[in-house]
Structures are given as C-alpha cells and as structure tokens.
Amino acid sequence: xxxxxxxxxxxxxxxxxxxxxxxxxxxxxxxxxxxxxxxxxxxxxxxxxxxxxxxxxxxxxxxxxxxxxxxxxxxxxxxxxxxxxxxxxxxxxxxxxxxxxxxxxxxxxxxxxxxxxxxxxxxxxxxxxxxxxxxxxxxxxxxxxxxxxxxxxxxxxxxxxxxxxxxxxxxxxxxxxxxxxxxxxxxxxxxxxxxxxxxxxxxxxxxxxxxxxxxxxxxxxxxxxxxxxxxxxxxxxxxxxxxxxxxxxxxxxxxxxxxxxxxxxxxxxxxxxxxxxxxxxxxxxxxxxxxxxxxxxxxxxxxxxxxxxxxxxxxxxxxxxxxxxxxxxxxxxxxxxxxxxxxxxxxxxxxxxxxxxxxxxxxxxxxxxxxxxxx
Amino acid sequence: xxxxxxxxxxxxxxxxxxxxxxxxxxxxxxxxxxxxxxxxxxxxxxxxxxxxxxxxxxxxxxxxxxxxxxxxxxxxxxxxxxxxxxxxxxxxxxxxxxxxxxxxxxxxxxxxxxxxxxxxxxxxxxxxxxxxxxxxxxxxxxxxxxxxxxxxxxxxxxxxxxxxxxxxxxxxxxxxxxxxxxxxxxxxxxxxxxxxxxxxxxxxxxxxxxxxxxxxxxxxxxxxxxxxxxxxxxxxxxxxxxxxxxxxxxxxxxxxxxxxxxxxxxxxxxxxxxxxxxxxxxxxxxxxxxxxxxxxxxxxxxxxxxxxxxxxxxxxxxxxxxxxxxxxxxxxxxxxxxxxxxxxxxxxxxxxxxxxxxxxxxxxxxxxxxxxxxx
Numbered sequence: 001x002x003x004x005x006x007x008x009x010x011x012x013x014x015x016x017x018x019x020x021x022x023x024x025x026x027x028x029x030x031x032x033x034x035x036x037x038x039x040x041x042x043x044x045x046x047x048x049x050x051x052x053x054x055x056x057x058x059x060x061x062x063x064x065x066x067x068x069x070x071x072x073x074x075x076x077x078x079x080x081x082x083x084x085x086x087x088x089x090x091x092x093x094x095x096x097x098x099x100x101x102x103x104x105x106x107x108x109x110x111x112x113x114x115x116x117x118x119x120x121x122x123x124x125x126x127x128x129x130x131x132x133x134x135x136x137x138x139x140x141x142x143x144x145x146x147x148x149x150x151x152x153x154x155x156x157x158x159x160x161x162x163x164x165x166x167x168x169x170x171x172x173x174x175x176x177x178x179x180x181x182x183x184x185x186x187x188x189x190x191x192x193x194x195x196x197x198x199x200x201x202x203x204x205x206x207x208x209x210x211x212x213x214x215x216x217x218x219x220x221x222x223x224x225x226x227x228x229x230x231x232x233x234x235x236x237x238x239x240x241x242x243x244x245x246x247x248x249x250x251x252x253x254x255x256x257x258x259x260x261x262x263x264x265x266x267x268x269x270x271x272x273x274x275x276x277x278x279x280x281x282x283x284x285x286x287x288x289x290x291x292x293x294x295x296x297x298x299x300x301x302x303x304x305x306x307x308x309x310x311x312x313x314x315x316x317x318x319x320x321x322x323x324x325x326x327x328x329x330x331x332x333x334x335x336x337x338x339x340x341x342x343x344x345x346x347x348x349x350x351x352x353x354x355x356x357x358x359x360x361x362x363x364x365x366x367x368x369x370x371x372x373x374x375x
Numbered sequence: 376x377x378x379x380x381x382x383x384x385x386x387x388x389x390x391x392x393x394x395x396x397x398x399x400x401x402x403x404x405x406x407x408x409x410x411x412x413x414x415x416x417x418x419x420x421x422x423x424x425x426x427x428x429x430x431x432x433x434x435x436x437x438x439x440x441x442x443x444x445x446x447x448x449x450x451x452x453x454x455x456x457x458x459x460x461x462x463x464x465x466x467x468x469x470x471x472x473x474x475x476x477x478x479x480x481x482x483x484x485x486x487x488x489x490x491x492x493x494x495x496x497x498x499x500x501x502x503x504x505x506x507x508x509x510x511x512x513x514x515x516x517x518x519x520x521x522x523x524x525x526x527x528x529x530x531x532x533x534x535x536x537x538x539x540x541x542x543x544x545x546x547x548x549x550x551x552x553x554x555x556x557x558x559x560x561x562x563x564x565x566x567x568x569x570x571x572x573x574x575x576x577x578x579x580x581x582x583x584x585x586x587x588x589x590x591x592x593x594x595x596x597x598x599x600x601x602x603x604x605x606x607x608x609x610x611x612x613x614x615x616x617x618x619x620x621x622x623x624x625x626x627x628x629x630x631x632x633x634x635x636x637x638x639x640x641x642x643x644x645x646x647x648x649x650x651x652x653x654x655x656x657x658x659x660x661x662x663x664x665x666x667x668x669x670x671x672x673x674x675x676x677x678x679x680x681x682x683x684x685x686x687x688x689x690x691x692x693x694x695x696x697x698x699x700x701x702x703x704x705x706x707x708x709x710x711x712x713x714x715x716x717x718x719x720x721x722x723x724x725x726x727x728x729x730x731x732x733x734x735x736x737x738x739x740x741x742x743x744x745x746x747x748x749x750x
Contacts (some may be wrong), residue, residue: 006405008424011429013399014446018430021445022438024388030381047382054386055393063397066452070396071389071682077441114489155695158536162581205536221596263697299688300678307675308444315711316674317692320530322638336690351385 021074027076032086039290042082048075076301080308082364087353092346095278097175100124102148104139106132110226110247114265116180116270117149120374137166153269154182154203160315163271164339167368168322173368174287175279176272184208184266186257187248188240189232189267195256200228200242210262229253272371279346279370285314286344286351290358291321291337292350299338305358309350315341325364337364346370403453408460419738423450442656451676455683461730467721470653472550475499476521479514481507485601485622487702491555491645494526495749512541522550528644529557529578533690538646539714542743543697546724549662549744550654552646558641559583561632562623563615564607570631575603575617583617584638604628647746654745656723660689661721662743664695664714665733672711680733681717684725690716712739721745 052068059067101129103125105117117127128145130136135230136148152163167174184204188195198205205212205219212219217240222228228241233251240256248255292298306313318341325337344351346367359365397423410417434442478500480492492502501586503520505511511523527538542549559579565569572593573580580587580594587594592615597603597733603616608626615631681688692714700712719726721742736742 001406002407003409006402006409010399010402010406011426013395013402014426014430015433015447017392017395017434018442018446020388020392021442022383022435023393025438025441027381027385027388030376031378031385034378034381051386051389055389058390058393060397063456064687065401065683066400067393067396069452069679070449071392073394074445077444081441083437153695158534158539158694161533164533183466292655297682299691302681303675303678304444307672308440310440313674315693318690319533320528 002013005367016061016199024074025078025081029085036086042086043079048072053073063077073304076084076304077308080305081336083357084350084353087356089349089352090356092279092352094281094283094347096280097214097278098146100126102128102144104136104145104148105129106136106150107224108226108230110229110243111224112180112244112268113149113151113270114226115244115246116151116178116268119180120176120178120270120272121147124132133162137170137172140273141170141172143275146274146300148273149270149272151268152177152271153316155265155267155269164319165322167273168289168325168370171366172273172275173277173367174271175274175277175375176371177269177285178272178374179267179269182207182261182266182268183244183259184242184261185245185248185255186240186260187229187232187253188252189236189253190258191254191256193238195240196238196240198240201225204228204242207261207263207266211257211260226250230308249309260357277367277369278373281347283345283370283372284343285341285372286346286370287339287341288358289337289339289353289364289366289368291325291364292362302338305354307343309354311351311354312343313340314343315339321364339368345369386728399449400453401454404460405731407457407547411461416463423447448679451679452683455680458732459725459728462650462731463729464724465731467654467727469656469658469722472496472653473521473653475501476520477501477503479511479520479668480504481511481525483601483605484600485604485618486599487555487557487619487626487643488524488526488645489601490619490621491526491553491643494555495524495551495553495645496522508537508541510613512547513650514543515648516545516547517613518650521649523648524645525648526643527552527646530640530642530644539694540697542648543664543700546741547563547648547650547743548651548652549646549746549748550652550745552644552660553647553749554642554644556642557582557636558619558634559617559636560620560623560630561586561615561635562604562607562626563631564611564628566629566631568613570615573615573617574606576600579603579617582636582638582641585630586635594728601625608646626687630649652744653741655747656722658745658747660716660747661719661726661730661745662714662716663730663733664712664739664741664743665737666700666712666739667737677713680729681715684719684729686729687718689716689718690714696739714743 032042055067055071056064103121105113105127109128134201136150139145147342150163151160153159199220199222201224202221202303204225225243226247229243229247229251232239232241318336321335321337340364346352407417430442430446431439478492478496480488480502482488483504508525511525514520514522525538526535528534574595574597576599577596579600600618601622604622604626606620607616608613693711696710696712
C-alpha cells in the first residue's frame with residue numbers, strides 16, 4: 001500500500017471517529033441535563049474510573065496506556081462542553097485608569113521604580129515615595145494612593161519574591177504591567193579621581209560582577225541604586241556607584257563607564273497594583289493563582305480547559321503554598337499553587353465562564369488581574 | 376430515557392470509538408514504517424494541519440473547537456506510540472555515591488549548608504568551606520571536591536536564583552536532594568544583658584520581622600547566619616543574632632528565644648551537585664530543563680508526552696532564557712525555558728526513550744539529574 005492509500009484510510013477512520021465523538025458528546029449532554037433536572041452532581045469521578053477501566057480491559061495490550069489517555073481526554077472535553085453549557089455569563093464591569101492619580105513608588109527619586117511610574121502614568125501623576133514594597137502595598141490598600149508600582153521580575157535575577165508574598169497577603173489586583181530596561185552605568189562625583197569602592201544594590205553589584213572583579217574594586221551593598229547615587233553625591237570622590245543614567249544625572253554625578261552589566265540584555269518588569277479589580281476594555285493578559293490537588297494529571301486537565309477555551313498560556317510557575325492560603329483552602333494535600341498568565345479578556349464569554357468554573361473547582365483560586373502591557 | 380439507558384449507549388459508543396482508535400493507530404504505524412523505509416521524515420506538521428482543517432470543516436459548529444482538540448490529541452498520542460516504537464533503549468550507566476568524599480560547602484561551620492552536608496554524607500566526609508556558591512561550583516567542576524551542596528529553594532523565600540544561574544552556566548548535575556528545617560532562634564553571649572541590635576542574614580531577618588518589629592530591635596544584615604553568630608561571639612553582649620540552635624552551640628552562645636520566625640513551617644531545600652551524571656539504582660526524581668517554541672500548545676503537547684509515559688510531574692517553572700542558552704538554541708523565538716521535576720528513573724525503558732526524544736525535539740534540552748531525596 002502506498003502513502004496516499006493509507007492516508008485515505010486514515011481520513012475515512014477520522015470521519016467515523018468524528019461521528020462517534022459527536023454522538024458521544026450528545027449523550028453526555030443528555031446525562032448532564034438529566035442530572036441537573038434531578039438535582040444530582042453533574043461530574044462524578046467514580047463513573048470516570050469505571051469507564052477508563054472498561055476501556056483498558058478491552059484495549060489491545062500495546063494500546064492500553066494510549067487508550068486510557070484518549071478516553072480520559074474525551075471525558076475532559078465533554079466536561080469542558082458541559083461546563084460551558086451549564087454556566088451563565090457573569091457581567092464584568094470594565095473600568096479605566098484614573099486621571100492624574102496618586103502613585104505609591106518604592107525607593108527614592110531616580111530609582112528604576114520611579115522610571116516605571118513615569119512611564120506608566122506620565123508627568124501628571126503625583127508620585128509618593130515609600131521605604132519598602134510593603135509600605136507601597138499598605139498605602140494602596142489604605143487608600144492613601146490610587147496605585148502602586150512594584151517590580152515583580154528581573155530578566156537576570158528572576159522573580160521578586162517579596163512582591164509575590166505581598167500580593168498573596170494583601171489580596172490586591174494587578175491592573176497593568178510594564179518593563180524598564182536596566183542599563184547599569186558606573187557614576188562618580190569626579191571622573192578624574194581614582195575609584196576605591198563601588199556601592200549599589202546587591203543585585204546590581206552581582207549583575208556587574210565581571211566588570212567589578214576585573215578592576216578589583218571593593219564593593220558595598222546599599223539599599224537601592226538611587227540611595228547609592230545619593231550617598232556618592234554627598235560623600236568623597238573615591239566612591240562610585242552603579243545606577244541608571246537618569247539617576248546619575250539627577251544626583252549631579254558623572255558617568256565613568258557605560259553598559260557595565262555582565263549580560264547585555266537586562267530589564268525589570270513592574271506591575272501596577274490597585275485595591276479593586278480594574279480591567280480595561282482592551283486588557284489582554286489575565287493572571288490567576290490557584291491550587292490543584294496533585295500536579296501531574298490535574299495540571300494536564302487544567303491545561304485542557306485552557307486549550308479548549310483557546311487561551312494561550314504565557315507563563316506558568318508552581319510555588320510552595322503559603323501557610324495562610326493552606327489554611328484557607330482547608331486541606332493539607334494542596335501544597336502547591338500555580339501562577340498562570342494567559343492571553344485573554346474577562347469579558348470574553350468563554351474566558352468568563354472558564355474563570356467562574358476554576359473558582360468553583362479549585363481549592364484555592366484568585367484572579368490577580370486582567371490588564372495590558374504598557375509599551 | 377433514564378441514566379442507565381444513556382450510559383449503556385455511551386458504553387456502546389466507547390467500544391466503537393476504541394475499535395476505530397485501534398484501527399487508526401495501526402494505520403499510523405504503517406505510515407511511520409513506510410516513511411522510515413523511504414528515508415522520509417516521520418512527523419510532518421503540514422499533514423497535521425490538513426487533518427485538523429478537514430475535521431473542523433466536517434464537525435457540527437458547536438463541536439468545532441472540541442473536535443480540533445480531540446484530533447490534535449489523537450495525533451499526539453499516535454506520535455507518542457511511534458516515538459516509542461522507533462526509539463531504541465540507550466543503556467544508562469548507574470553509579471553510586473563515593474565513600475568518604477570531599478564535599479564543598481558554602482559559608483562557614485555552623486551554617487544550614489553544613490547541616491545539609493552532614494545529613495547527606497555523614498561524619499566521614501571531608502567538608503571544605505567556600506565563600507560563595509560560585510566557588511562551590513568551581514571546586515566541583517575543577518575536581519577539588521567530589522560533591523558540592525548548595526541551597527536551591529526555601530519554603531518561605533522561594534527559588535535561590537544564584538544556584539539556578541550557576542547550574543545553567545556550569546553544566547553540572549544534580550545527584551541528590553534534601554531538606555533542612557530552618558528553626559530560627561535568637562542567640563546572645565549573655566542572656567542577662569539587654570539586646571540593642573540583632574544581626575543575621577537578610578532573609579533570616581525578614582523571616583523573623585514580626586518578632587523583631589514587636590520588640591523594636593535595631594537590625595543589621597550579615598553575610599549569613601553563621602557569620603552573624605561568629606560576630607556575636609567575638610563582640611560585646613548587646614548584640615544578638617538569628618541562627619540555628621546548632622550554630623549557637625558551636626559559637627558558645629546562649630539561646631534567648633526559640634521559634635522566632637513569623638511562619639512556623641520553614642525549610643530549605645539543598646541539592647548535591649557533581650561533575651558527571653550520577654544516577655543511583657533507586658533514583659526516582661528526574662530534573663530537566665528545556666525550551667519550547669511557544670508556551671500554549673507546545674507545553675500542552677509536552678505534558679501529553681509525560682502523561683503518556685505515566686510520569687508524575689512534581690514541579691514546573693517557566694523562566695527567562697539566559698542569553699548564553701539563547702545563543703546555543705540558535706533562535707530568538709525560544710525565550711522561555713522550563714524547569715521540570717518528575718518521578719522516574721532513566722533506566723526505565725519508557726522514560727529512557729522519552730528523554731532521548733526530548734533531546735532530539737527541543738531547541739534546548741539538558742538532563743539536570745536523576746536522583747533521590749535523602750530523608
């Protein structure tokens with residue numbers, strides 16, 4: 001038999017498979033309807049196991065695992081269809097960013113966070129500076145600021161743990177996201193003087209360690225890059241700092257060396273946080289965190305649901321579940337939570353229903369936000 | 376119709392579905408065989424798209440997405456079967472831990488890392504102390520130590536970024552994993568004296584911030600908890616440190632307060648690193664990192680392969696791809712790498728073949744290790 005002949009036979013098998021699949025989906029719909037009428041729970045895992053065992057016993061030995069996988073998928077797809085059928089669209093309130101808002105920014109003038117605030121809100125925003133990320137969250141949750149801007153991820157250093165912890169503790173929302181290129185420079189008060197010591201944020205020092213080690217500079221950690229710049233501007237000329245060009249200019253420093261980071265491409269991603277959910281009409285990123293009973297099968301089934309709703313996943317991370325969430329989810333067996341970003345809008349009917357169902361089905365579920373990237 | 380009647384019809388549809396599925400899988404096998412004989416590439420994405428479009432055009436409108444999903448799964452399962460059929464088992468060399476090895480440990484005596492070294496290797500190992508994680512990696516890759524022990528994750532603080540970076544840069548292997556409970560205590564030289572200031576590693580200070588803030592203690596960061604303990608032992612009595620009970624004892628300090636962390640349950644996970652792959656007979660955790668062209672569909676398909684091979688995923692994390700890996704994978708479109716942990720052994724035929732195929736199919740792929748948890 002040649003390739004064309006075999007393919008014709010495959011096409012014929014597919015046509016019959018499709019017919020049978022349609023028939024089975026219609027029967028499942030009838031089961032769901034029947035159960036709904038009688039007030040029975042629609043999804044029962046006992047029946048699923050029974051079906052899979054029956055299949056496995058009938059399948060040829062070499063296809064047993066494959067058949068189990070196929071039929072568990074058929075049942076997942078059927079559940080996706082029924083969930084959509086049984087769920088009603090829930091009106092979502094879309095809102096816009098406040099004009100001329102007050103914005104809580106961590107650090108001091110000249111920081112990368114300030115750059116992010118200006119990029120996000122322009123010159124009309126009132127920026128207030130706070131010592132810590134926690135104070136930024138407190139300012140927003142206490143109503144003293146409309147928005148907060150905090151770093152969540154650096155392309156070199158990874159996730160900003162403390163921001164995740166604060167998001168978990170404060171139950172606030174992400175209403176925007178943006179990236180700031182991190183171009184580290186070496187700044188001094190007077191270029192003609194020798195450099196004895198370099199100060200900066202620990203991460204900035206680490207990101208430039210190749211440059212620093214080669215020149216044998218002594219290093220000292222500062223709370224952040226702009227505090228380092230301020231320190232240099234107020235002290236003797238033998239100290240240098242690592243900061244941004246913007247920051248050096250702000251503190252009247254001279255640039256001693258440019259592009260000193262070991263890795264050329266370096267950016268920090270910031271999120272804008274708000275007290276209430278604020279989704280704009282053209283918001284196209286959705287972030288959720290949720291718990292699943294076990295990782296393997298349940299993650300796969302979760303992705304089936306996303307895939308079914310045509311959603312494109314852009315990030316996934318499993319993290320240890322914090323104790324206060326463990327308490328809330330009411331079970332010790334939920335030990336992991338997932339952070340997921342995917343493309344979509346909560347006003348899209350299919351997404352809207354999916355989120356409602358995730359909320360109902362997951363031990364722990366929280367919509368972190370529906371927002372867009374500010375370019 | 377009652378529930379039993381509908382279910383009988385479903386069972387009948389399933390029997391016929393299973394038959395057709397078997398028929399289709401047999402046809403796919405013939406295609407693969409034909410192509411292999413003729414030296415043609417076995418998997419062609421063009422043909423897949425064609426099949427899916429044909430299905431979508433024939434499916435009832437309300438089942439279009441569901442049918443596409445089903446048939447893309449059928450083709451994935453068929454590929455899994457063929458990959459297993461076409462791949463030959465590759466002999467894996469299993470090896471055991473060296474007796475009385477030399478072990479590179481970051482920090483100084485009394486650190487949590489030292490505790491991990493002792494737990495992993497007992498009292499017969501020769502432990503050498505190094506200033507940084509990087510020096511530990513250098514010692515192992517340079518042959519000055521048989522193994523290194525480094526923290527990779529803390530249940531409160533999350534992933535240890537620098538260890539991930541070093542794993543990415545050094546191409547070394549993980550050959551063991553263990554967890555050490557982190558029980559922070561407050562230690563002083565003399566319990567009868569008032570405490571003015573508390574020093575410790577930044578993370579330890581943060582993990583005990585509730586305790587410290589309540590008492591209004593001044594805080595200062597130290598390089599690590601054991602250096603803090605050493606400092607306290609050598610200085611005036613008004614300084615306290617946060618460290619482990621083991622560490623306090625080692626430096627002759629008194630315990631001023633126990634269990635001072637905000638969150639009771641706290642542990643650090645360490646990995647043992649080696650220069651060569653070292654998998655023991657009963658190793659049951661596999662760690663890989665790999666790249667996928669896009670996240671959504673391709674992650675889903677990847678999980679199909681794990682699911683097909685009966686593998687239980689225990690961890691997943693998408694991370695920004697480091698530039699040197701981006702260069703190696705030869706494409707700018709691979710912007711994310713996944714870190715995956717799953718249960719299994721590289722000597723299991725199905726897993727063995729899966730890993731070979733992942734290596735062949737992924738732009739970037741690296742087996743990080745096959746090891747077990749030391750309890």
